[in-house]
Amino acid sequence: MENIKKIIESLKHGNYEIKHREFCDCTFNWRFGFNEKNESFELLCDIKGQDCWTDNALIVDDQIVATYHDSYGINVSVPDPDKVIERTITDSDVIKRLWHNHDAENSLHDQRKVESLANWIKERKFRTYIQFHKKSSAYICQLVPLPDVFDVTRDELHVPRSFQKTPAEEWARMYLCRNLMVDKFHYRDLMFQVKYYRYDRDISKIEPQKAGSLYYLNRKDARRALKRRKHDEYGTYILVDLWFDDNGKIEDEDIRDIK
Known part of the structure; x- marks a missing residue:
């Protein structure tokens, strides 16, 4: 009492x-x-x-x-x-x-949810970009997988100029943001690779070289890059469509053009 x-x-x-x-x-x-x-x-x-x-x-x-x-x-x-x-x-x-x-x-x-999404993205080694609209504050959350063979010292990933590279935590926060600015989400499950192959006389076939590959999200950009390549008598450049599964692993490859 x-x-x-x-x-x-x-x-x-x-x-x-x-x-x-x-x-x-x-x-x-x-x-x-x-x-x-x-x-x-x-x-x-x-x-x-x-x-x-x-x-x-x-x-x-x-x-x-x-x-x-x-x-x-x-x-x-x-x-x-x-x-x-x-x-x-x-x-x-x-x-x-x-x-x-x-x-x-x-x-x-909410914070733990953001952290869990960021960790999920990092585990799959996805790259995260925010694409802002030119005439508004709305944006698209772009999620880009990378091939397991991607070498940051040799290979190059080319994305549209409107893509702004964003840390995974910030990307997750913007994706989960409760407002009307999030226009949509896009997982880039199709990528275009321009790679140099050289003829190996010992096995009588062309083999990929360690000169580095170019990766594009836009097919037209990839084709323009292929046209600019200069091949020699022993090698050639190939344009390949790469399809990714939900875990960021390549599930299909399709040769589209050869120079």
Whole structure:
């Protein structure tokens, strides 16, 4: 009873604090899929969690006296058999502060979701770009796979000038941003490779050389690059279509042109 009186006096004199709390134990499993609702190919996330919540805690002398959540209302967490503490809260400005300061959005959950998507992207070694529209603030989230054989010291990836290279974490944040600026998402599962092959007399066939390959996202750019190549009597340049699966692995190759 003495504790109840002390709490009530503290509430009446404003000797308390309200602390926003968050917790999230969710797991996030990302995959490509077709969103039937939006009729579009998207990054989908299967979320599983038993303990994900947010509330406001009313604290007196480092003790949690009560908590508030939009869905569950007030929950007094100390013995209050006659509901004196609860009435003191609801009949004073304390309840307004609990209401006003409560944020139903769980920023911890959102941050962990962003981090999980960024890690998923890094594990697959995707490159991340944001393509902004010329006449608006809207943008397209571009996700570009790279072949396992891609060598950063020799090979080159050519993307449109409108593509802005963006760190995976920032890309994930912009993709998950809850606004109308995100125009759409695009996974570039088709890439065009210009590679030099040289005739190997020992095995009577042409073999790829270590001179480096050029990779393009635009077929016209790849064809222009092929035309600019100068071949010799022992070798030639080949334009190849590369198709990638959902994990960023090449699942099909198709020779389109030879110079």
